[in-house]
Each structure stands twice: as structure tokens, then as C-alpha cells.
Amino acid sequence: MLVHRRTTRGKLAVTLVATAALVINALPAHALNFSKEDGVTQSTITLGITSPLTGAAAPGYNKVPYAMQAYFNYVNDNGGVNGRKIKLIIKDDAYNPVLAKSVTNDLVLQSKVLAIVGSLGTAENEATTRFINDHGVPRLFINTGFSGFANTAKYPTTYTVLPSYVMEAKAMGQYIKENFAGKSVAIIYQDDDFGADALKGFATAGTNFVAKIPYASGSQADPTVVGKWISGLAAAKPDVTIMFGVSSATAAALGGAYKAGFKTQWVLGSVGGDGTTIAAVAGPTAVGLLYGAIGASFLPAPTDTSDPYVAQFQAINTKYNAGVSFDNNVLQGMNTAMLTVEALRAAGAKLTRANLLAAIAKSGSTFASAGFAPLGYSATSHIGYNGYWFGTYGPTGAIKPVGGSYTLYTTDSGTGAVVKTVSKRPAMPEKGLPNN
Amino acid sequence: MRSRRLSAFHRALLLSLLGAALLIASSFVGELRAYEGAQVAVYVIAISSITLLTGYSGQISLGHGAIMAIGGYGAALSFSLWNFPFEFALLFGLFIGTLSGFILGIAAARLSGPYLAGTTLALAVGLPTIADQFKVLGGEQGLNFDIGDAPSWLRKIEGEDFTQYKWFFWIATIIALMVIWAITNLLHSNYGRNWRAARNNPVAASLAGINVARGKVFAFTVSSALASLAGALFGLLLGLVTPTAFPLSLSFAIVTGAVLAGVGQLAGSIVGAVVLVAIPELSSALSTHLGDSQKLIANLPGLVTSLLLIIVVLFMPNGLRVRIFKNKFKST
Numbered sequence: 007m008l009v010h011r012r013t014t015r016g017k018l019a020v021t022l023v024a025t026a027a028l029v030i031n032a033l034p035a036h037a038l039n040f041s042k043e044d045g046v047t048q049s050t051i052t053l054g055i056t057s058p059l060t061g062a063a064a065p066g067y068n069k070v071p072y073a074m075q076a077y078f079n080y081v082n083d084n085g086g087v088n089g090r091k092i093k094l095i096i097k098d099d100a101y102n103p104v105l106a107k108s109v110t111n112d113l114v115l116q117s118k119v120l121a122i123v124g125s126l127g128t129a130e131n132e133a134t135t136r137f138i139n140d141h142g143v144p145r146l147f148i149n150t151g152f153s154g155f156a157n158t159a160k161y162p163t164t165y166t167v168l169p170s171y172v173m174e175a176k177a178m179g180q181y182i183k184e185n186f187a188g189k190s191v192a193i194i195y196q197d198d199d200f201g202a203d204a205l206k207g208f209a210t211a212g213t214n215f216v217a218k219i220p221y222a223s224g225s226q227a228d229p230t231v232v233g234k235w236i237s238g239l240a241a242a243k244p245d246v247t248i249m250f251g252v253s254s255a256t257a258a259a260l261g262g263a264y265k266a267g268f269k270t271q272w273v274l275g276s277v278g279g280d281g282t283t284i285a286a287v288a289g290p291t292a293v294g295l296l297y298g299a300i301g302a303s304f305l306p307a308p309t310d311t312s313d314p315y316v317a318q319f320q321a322i323n324t325k326y327n328a329g330v331s332f333d334n335n336v337l338q339g340m341n342t343a344m345l346t347v348e349a350l351r352a353a354g355a356k357l358t359r360a361n362l363l364a365a366i367a368k369s370g371s372t373f374a375s376a377g378f379a380p381l382g383y384s385a386t387s388h389i390g391y392n393g394y395w396f397g398t399y400g401p402t403g404a405i406k407p408v409g410g411s412y413t414l415y416t417t418d419s420g421t422g423a424v425v426k427t428v429s430k431r432p433a434m435p436e437k438g439l440p441n442n
Numbered sequence: 443m444r445s446r447r448l449s450a451f452h453r454a455l456l457l458s459l460l461g462a463a464l465l466i467a468s469s470f471v472g473e474l475r476a477y478e479g480a481q482v483a484v485y486v487i488a489i490s491s492i493t494l495l496t497g498y499s500g501q502i503s504l505g506h507g508a509i510m511a512i513g514g515y516g517a518a519l520s521f522s523l524w525n526f527p528f529e530f531a532l533l534f535g536l537f538i539g540t541l542s543g544f545i546l547g548i549a550a551a552r553l554s555g556p557y558l559a560g561t562t563l564a565l566a567v568g569l570p571t572i573a574d575q576f577k578v579l580g581g582e583q584g585l586n587f588d589i590g591d592a593p594s595w596l597r598k599i600e601g602e603d604f605t606q607y608k609w610f611f612w613i614a615t616i617i618a619l620m621v622i623w624a625i626t627n628l629l630h631s632n633y634g635r636n637w638r639a640a641r642n643n644p645v646a647a648s649l650a651g652i653n654v655a656r657g658k659v660f661a662f663t664v665s666s667a668l669a670s671l672a673g674a675l676f677g678l679l680l681g682l683v684t685p686t687a688f689p690l691s692l693s694f695a696i697v698t699g700a701v702l703a704g705v706g707q708l709a710g711s712i713v714g715a716v717v718l719v720a721i722p723e724l725s726s727a728l729s730t731h732l733g734d735s736q737k738l739i740a741n742l743p744g745l746v747t748s749l750l751l752i753i754v755v756l757f758m759p760n761g762l763r764v765r766i767f768k769n770k771f772k773s774t
Contacts, residue, residue: 059739111477115472129584129684133680133682196582199581224685225574
């Protein structure tokens with residue numbers, strides 16, 4: 007019989023090797039000391055983004071970083087920013103805050119980016135806040151509408167691009183009041199901060215509901231849950247039903263109502279109302295369910311080729327992002343990249359993190375962009391667009407403005423009034439290349 | 443020939459030296475490595491929970507990510523809502539996880555092999571989403587908090603650059619080494635011997651007077667205590683607990699770490715943890731080298747992990763243990 011004899015020396019060796027592994031793992035970072043001008047050289051500007059490239063949230067959103075990269079490559083081929091080429095480092099966070107924190111650490115401490123731009127998700131951005139604040143890293147034009155990011159004391163270096171969900175709900179409430187006066191209204195909403203923001207906005211707008219149907223995030227995958235939504239709606243018989251959830255929930259609600267023969271006027275929140283994303287999560291036939299619904303957006307419709315921004319971004323997409331279909335995600339990615347280039351230009355040739363943040367606070371509200379709503383950037387506000395226009399979905403999932411022109415409903419995240427205006431969007435810079 | 447084992451005192455001495463070396467080393471490294479070091483320490487505890495359960499007690503769990511979630515939410519809830527001090531929040535997470543593990547362990551003792559694996563897998567899928575159902579747990583956004591910086595006296599000693607990540611590294615490393623010491627002692631006690639006996643031959647163990655079912659419940663409880671401690675540390679270091687922070691892939695990751703380490707090797711858990719933390723970085727460097735395409739960035743970490751697992755299972759079934767000295771065998 008063989009007996010395995012473990013010696014004391016052997017155990018000591020394993021322990022020492024493990025220690026060495028940890029120490030060796032640690033040593034290479036010694037030289038990577040932090041400096042304030044991280045991410046800027048004579049010839050390059052390095053930026054980073056964390057976004058879901060894998061996992062349940064990836065379909066649709068995974069196009070955003072590559073659309074941004076395509077736009078930066080276009081700018082680089084046309085001289086860059088103050089002679090510097092932009093490099094975007096893309097990291098997958100799988101819509102997981104743990105991964106978001108790890109990859110943000112990598113971007114800031116290892117890749118030494120100047121700023122994080124366009125990162126997606128509320129929890130994912132929340133997870134990195136302390137670290138971002140400690141290092142004074144600009145976190146620009148992030149892709150979340152959580153109203154908490156309006157707190158400039160808590161998030162001093164963070165700027166969002168989306169209007170807050172409170173703003174969206176207030177604008178939607180006003181639109182319903184004007185266009186469906188006296189009609190009964192119901193809502194299906196995600197039961198978390200996203201939905202809480204929406205309810206807050208609708209309450210401020212004075213919207214009364216005959217039925218309020220909350221759902222837990224992820225439960226939309228369960229047909230019995232969707233069945234309960236529809237039976238709840240059928241019992242309340244609303245004339246208008248608001249769907250304030252993600253794309254998969256929107257597809258489930260529309261599909262469930264169609265199967266049950268339940269008819270209502272759907273009004274869809276912007277997060278879950280993109281036809282391409284619905285097609286990606288629920289199949290191409292699901293897009294047809296959007297037909298006749300009302301949706302909200304602050305950008306032009308991606309199918310509106312008469313819009314100069316859309317036409318320019320489509321041309322860039324064809325050349326620099328070959329093979330990727332142009333949709334709202336691509337449009338939003340390129341628009342975010344354009345805002346980033348304008349911010350970099352506004353910061354001047356002596357580019358630092360502090361200069362960059364100061365430039366957005368000073369002149370961010372004047373940046374040219376595809377959005378019809380005004381940008382709200384100032385020293386006291388870090389929220390981007392502050393309004394929405396409303397449109398109707400056609401049979402292919404394309405949205406067109408009600409009445410043929412873009413009428414804006416602008417507001418704030420507080421109790422301010424909703425103001426109906428005509429867009430005064432700055433003209434697109436020549437060839438889509440910022441000249442501020 | 444009787445093997446020469448370290449006494450509990452010598453183990454404590456050795457681990458104290460190791461701890462001192464690591465804490466000193468943390469002064470010479472950047473924040474990124476300190477954070478990764480803290481991650482390694484948390485994974486060491488989590489992998490140890492699997493090593494103890496599977497390698498020593500013979501029970502298979504694919505759901506320890508869910509038990510980590512219980513520990514994480516317990517600690518986060520007590521810290522952020524009930525204002526427990528950091529240390530007590532950790533202990534509360536440990537307590538809640540251990541209690542849950544005890545209850546689960548009673549059920550687990552009646553199951554074995556694929557049935558136990560399937561049950562725990564269902565737990566990993568379902569449990570974190572329960573947080574969505576309760577407002578007090580923060581729904582999908584979870585609970586967000588900040589454990590703050592190191593005590594001022596420590597910052598005075600260590601200086602200005604003693605960042606929060608280095609403080610995390612200290613906390614996690616000290617706790618991980620204490621756990622290794624405690625578990626090593628436990629495995630060398632009667633309990634450890636009884637677990638191994640019941641794992642190798644339950645019938646023979648029963649005939650020898652060992653209460654196999656009780657041993658399984660105890661092993662599951664201790665393993666859950668470790669997993670919940672790892673989860674509590676995980677949440678407190680992240681400053682956030684959400685359902686997405688404890689995905690199914692976390693359960694698979696710690697099992698992967700245990701397999702890479704060698705399921706029966708407690709010391710190997712350090713190697714397994716280092717590999718788990720190193721894989722994303724290795725994949726990132728590789729994808730940059732190969733052109734940084736979307737497909738590469740998205741798929742390379744999974745590919746590298748899978749290849750490593752296949753190689754280890756085929757060629758190093760006892761794990762990635764580093765052997766400087768060849769084992770000596772003696773015929774008896």
C-alpha cells in the first residue's frame with residue numbers, strides 16, 4: 007500500500023509559493039502611480055466605457071460602445087481633437103455591478119483613462135461612485151435616467167445624458183392630460199428605483215390611475231406574471247395603458263395583450279420602446295405589436311433620414327461600423343460620442359480632468375447634438391436632455407412624431423411645470439465634426 | 443511512517459508571518475493590485491467553503507453564490523439600515539448565512555450527488571431574485587453604502603496613500619488567513635476525520651459509530667458560514683449588494699476555482715483564487731493583443747476559463763498545486 011507523505015517542507019513550500027504568487031501579482035502595479043493628466047499624451051486621448059457586451063442586457067445596448075468608437079474613428083480620420091486621436095477602451099460589465107467595479111478599476115488604474123464616457127446602468131454606475139469620486143475621474147454622459155444622479159454633491163464628476171425618469175413621467179403625464187383628457191389610465195411599471203421615479207413624475211403631473219401594476223425586474227420572463235398584468239388590465243378596462251419598463255417587459259406586455267385580445271392605447275416609456283431592441287429580445291415579429299402605440303424620445307427617429315444628424319451618423323456607421331444596422335442604440339452612441347468630442351474641444355489644448363469638467367459646466371448647454379431637447383448642463387445641474395417629444399409607432403416599429411413635427415415637453419426632476427416648446431436645436435456642425 | 447504535521451500553534455505562526463508579509467507588500471503596490479488582492483482573499487474564503495464541502499464531506503453544491511448573497515444582504519442590511527458597526531455587520535451576515543446553511547444542511551443531508559447539485563443550483567437561480575420582491579432589500583438597485591476609510595490611527599501610521607482599497611485588502615486578507623487557520627484545525631480534528639470517513643464509505647463510517655447525517659449537516663453549516671462570510675465581505679468591499687452582484691455565474695466561478703485548486707486541497711484555494719482574479723486581466727491583455735474585437739472581448743474570459751478547466755481536469759486532476767518537492771511514497 008502506498009501512503010502519501012506530506013512533509014512539513016512541502017506545506018511550507020506551497021505557502022511560500024502562494025505568497026509569492028500574490029506578491030508577484032501585486033508588484034507590476036508599483037510603477038503605475040496615479041497622475042492628474044492620466045489618459046492624455048501629445049498625440050492621444052484615452053477614454054473608457056463599461057457596458058454590457060454579454061448577458062441579458064446586451065442585445066441592443068452592446069451596439070452603443072462600438073457606435074461611439076466608430077464616431078471617434080471618424081473624428082480621428084479628420085484630424086482628431088486639438089491634434090490628438092481619441093482611443094476608446096471598451097470593457098464588458100455584463101450588466102453586473104461587481105464586474106463594473108472591477109473593469110472601472112482597470113480602466114482608471116491600469117489603462118489610465120482620462121474619463122469614463124457613456125457607461126450604462128444605474129447600479130453599475132452607483133457601484134463605482136466612491137472610487138470615481140476619490141480619483142476625480144470625469145464620468146460623462148452616462149446612460150441612466152435615475153434621478154439620484156442629479157445630486158451634484160454626491161456625484162460631483164458625473165454627468166448624465168438621458169433626461170431623468172421623473173422628467174419623462176412628468177412629460178408623459180402632461181401629454182396624456184392634453185391628448186386623452188377624461189380617459190382612464192393604467193400603468194405597468196418596474197418595481198424599483200426606475201418605477202419609483204416614474205410614479206413620482208406621474209404624481210407631480212397629476213396623473214390618476216385606475217390600475218397600477220408593479221412587476222419585479224426579471225419576472226416578465228414568467229408567462230403567469232404577464233397573464234396577471236393582462237387580467238389586471240382587463241378588470242380595470244383602462245383607455246390608456248402606460249408601459250414603463252425595459253424592452254423585454256414591453257414586448258411581454260404587448261404580446262400578452264395581443265394574445266388575450268385586450269385592446270388599449272399603449273404609451274411606452276423610452277427605455278423599453280426601441281423597436282430594434284424589442285426585435286432582438288423577442289424576435290422580429292414582436293415589432294409589429296408596437297403598431298399604433300405612442301412612444302417618447304429626445305433624439306430624432308433613427309429612420310428619419312431627412313434629419314441631418316441621422317443622415318450623417320448613418321454615413322459614419324456605414325463606413326466605420328460596417329455590418330451593424332443603424333438604430334436608436336447606434337444613434338445614441340454616436341450622439342454621446344459627439345458630445346464627448348465637444349467637451350474635449352471645450353476643455354482646450356491643455357487637457358486635464360479638471361478642465362474637462364469645468365468646460366462642460368460652463369458651456370455644455372450649448373453643445374450641438376442630435377437631441378431635440380435642450381441640454382441642462384451647468385455648474386449646478388449635471389442632467390443632460392430635459393425633455394421629450396411624442397410619436398406614433400408604424401408597422402415596422404419606426405416612430406414618427408405626432409402631427410409630423412417634433413413638439414417638445416420640457417421640464418425638471420422636481421416640481422417645475424412641463425413646458426411645451428418647439429425645438430431650437432443647434433445646427434449640425436459641418437460634416438458632423440464639432441467646431442466649438 | 444507518520445507524516446509530520448504542523449501544530450495549530452505553528453500554523454498560526456506561519457499564517458501570521460504570511461499575513462505580515464502581505465500587509466507589508468500592500469504598501470509597495472498600487473490600488474489596482476490591492477483591490478485585486480482583496481478579491482483574491484474573498485475568493486479564498488469562498489473556494490474554501492466548496493473545498494470543505496465537496497473535497498472533505500463529499501457533498502456537491504452549485505448554489506453557494508446564493509449563500510454568499512444571504513451573507514452579503516445580511517451584512518448590508520445591518521450596516522446601511524440598522525447602522526451596525528462594520529465588524530458587527532460582518533458578524534450578522536455570517537450569522538444569517540450560517541443559520542440558513544444549517545436549515546439547508548438538514549435538507550441537503552437527505553440528498554446526494556446530482557440531486558443535491560440540482561437543488562442547490564435552483565437555489566442559486568432563485569434566491570437572489572427574491573431581493574426584487576422586498577423594498578427593504580432595495581429591489582433591483584439593491585442597497586448602496588460606503589464602509590468608509592481605515593481608522594484614523596491606521597492612516598496616520600500608513601500615511602496618506604493608505605486608500606480605501608488598501609484598507610479592504612487588509613481586512614479581507616486578515617480574515618482569509620484566520621479562516622484558513624480555523625478550517626485547517628477543524629479538518630485535522632475528529633470532525634475532519636469523520637467527514638473524510640463518511641465521504642469515502644458512509645456504510646463503514648456508520649458501522650464505526652460515526653453519525654453520517656449529523657456530520658453532513660455540520661459540514662454544510664460550516665461551509666455555509668464560510669460562503670456567507672465571503673458574501674458579507676464581498677458586499678461590504680463592493681459597497682453595494684444587488685441581485686445581479688450574486689449571479690449564477692458566481693456559484694460556477696467558485697466551483698471552478700475549487701477544481702483549479704484541487705478540490706481536496708485547502709491550501710490550493712489561494713492558487714485557485716489568484717487564477718480566478720487573473721483570468722479577466724489575462725483575457726483583456728490577450729484580446730488587446732488580438733485586436734480588441736467585440737466578439738473577443740465578450741467571449742475570451744469564458745473561453746480561457748473553459749480551456750483551463752479542461753487542461754486541469756485532463757492533465758492535473760489534483761489541481762494547479764505547485765509542487766517544489768516531489769511527494770515521497772512509501773510502501774507499507
